[in-house]
Amino acid sequence: xxxxxxxxxxRSQRRGLQGTTKLALDKGENSxxxxxxxxxxxFGYANRPIIKNFSTLIQRGDKIGLIGANGAGKSTLLKxxxxxxxxxxxxxxxxxxxxxAYFDQLRDQLDPNMSVVDTIADGNDFVEIAGNxxxxxxxxxxFLFAPARARSPVKSLSGGExxxxxxxxxxxxxxxxxxxxxPTNDLDLExxxxxxxxxxNYDGTLLIVSHDRxxxxxxxxxxxxxxxxxxxxxxxxxxxxxxxxxxxxxQVAAKKAAQSAKPVKQEANSPAAVAKxxxxxxxxxxxxxxxPSMIEDLENKQAALTKQINDPAFYxxxxxxxxxxxxxxxxxxxxxxxxFLRWTELDAMA
Ligand SMILES: Nc1ncnc2c1ncn2[C@@H]1O[C@H](COP(=O)(O)OP(=O)(O)OP(=O)(O)O)[C@@H](O)[C@H]1O
Numbered sequence: 001x002x003x004x005x006x007x008x009x010x011r012s013q014r015r016g017l018q019g020t021t022k023l024a025l026d027k028g029e030n031s032x033x034x035x036x037x038x039x040x041x042x043f044g045y046a047n048r049p050i051i052k053n054f055s056t057l058i059q060r061g062d063k064i065g066l067i068g069a070n071g072a073g074k075s076t077l078l079k080x081x082x083x084x085x086x087x088x089x090x091x092x093x094x095x096x097x098x099x100x101a102y103f104d105q106l107r108d109q110l111d112p113n114m115s116v117v118d119t120i121a122d123g124n125d126f127v128e129i130a131g132n133x134x135x136x137x138x139x140x141x142x143f144l145f146a147p148a149r150a151r152s153p154v155k156s157l158s159g160g161e162x163x164x165x166x167x168x169x170x171x172x173x174x175x176x177x178x179x180x181x182x183p184t185n186d187l188d189l190e191x192x193x194x195x196x197x198x199x200x201n202y203d204g205t206l207l208i209v210s211h212d213r214x215x216x217x218x219x220x221x222x223x224x225x226x227x228x229x230x231x232x233x234x235x236x237x238x239x240x241x242x243x244x245x246x247x248x249x250x251q252v253a254a255k256k257a258a259q260s261a262k263p264v265k266q267e268a269n270s271p272a273a274v275a276k277x278x279x280x281x282x283x284x285x286x287x288x289x290x291x292p293s294m295i296e297d298l299e300n301k302q303a304a305l306t307k308q309i310n311d312p313a314f315y316x317x318x319x320x321x322x323x324x325x326x327x328x329x330x331x332x333x334x335x336x337x338x339x340f341l342r343w344t345e346l347d348a349m350a
Pocket of ligand 1: 076
């Protein structure tokens with residue numbers, strides 16, 4: 001987890017330097033680290049913009065999550081990055097020597113009559129993993145296959161074992177860019193943890209579409225957030241980091257909206273003021289009076305939980321405790337957002 005934090009920090013610093021990096025690239029200097037460069041692309045289907053004016057530089061070792069609601073355009077953006085689709089305007093440039101392995105919801109086919117070991121090594125005793133030779137049995141043991149199980153035919157495997165075998169095969173491909181679309185769907189916990197571990201230790205580049213917050217928090221160094229209207233935001237950190245940032249932004253916007261919606265001060269007993277006051281029922285006025293202390297209370301809880309999460313020792317806790325605290329924070333953030341909106345609404349009427 002520390003390593004992940006360090007990678008995020010590095011990406012954050014690099015983003016700060018992106019102007020300089022770009023200049024170096026323009027001069028034709030070392031571009032070996034460049035994986036994909038996106039230059040101001042726009043793309044839409046039949047008048048509906050999916051991506052608007054998006055630019056980014058993906059470099060070797062970046063682990064990027066693509067997030068957004070269903071239909072926001074995540075798969076479309078992946079296809080644009082992989083040059084399977086051409087942008088309407090702008091450019092996508094891939095770096096040299098890219099070897100891409102695409103992993104699509106574990107839909108790959110396995111030969112039921114082949115043994116596990118042959119599925120991986122095709123009759124050889126050794127496999128080459130990231131340039132290192134490894135005995136296939138030792139490699140398969142990483143994917144929880146004991147030697148006897150490794151000699152069994154694929155058709156005798158359970159669903160979970162088949163998924164593990166597909167993952168084992170994926171990591172034998174000579175890829176320096178792994179692309180995954182919803183990889184965690186249908187994975188059992190054991191396989192999911194295995195996948196996380198492999199991806200955390202993978203030193204190539206990763207592009208992952210996923211709705212799985214915990215998985216992305218554990219694996220990616222930055223996220224691309226598609227809002228569904230064409231805007232793509234890049235954020236250094238995991239899914240939860242982005243959520244808390246986004247909630248804070250919304251709170252600030254709601255506060256600003258509330259302030260600018262406040263009517264010009266009127267004499268308390270002027271006819272207009274009396275007429276306006278009547279817009280709030282007794283119950284609503286009561287609710288409005290209570291909201292500030294509720295907001296303060298929620299903000300205090302949010303600050304306390306954020307402090308816990310920012311402590312490096314936090315991630316040493318067991319996964320269940322980490323998830324519980326993250327979920328608690330998310331619930332508080334959702335509640336805060338809801339309460340702020342209500343306060344904005346009532347305050348504008350008062
Ligand atoms: N070939 C196409 N022609 C027209 N519209 C399309 C096409 N492919 C996708 N779309 C539309 O573009 C939008 C974005 O689709 P896309 O599959 O990229 O979204 P997504 O974020 O990956 O969604 P999901 O999470 O549901 O997979 C959707 O509204 C989809 O219906």
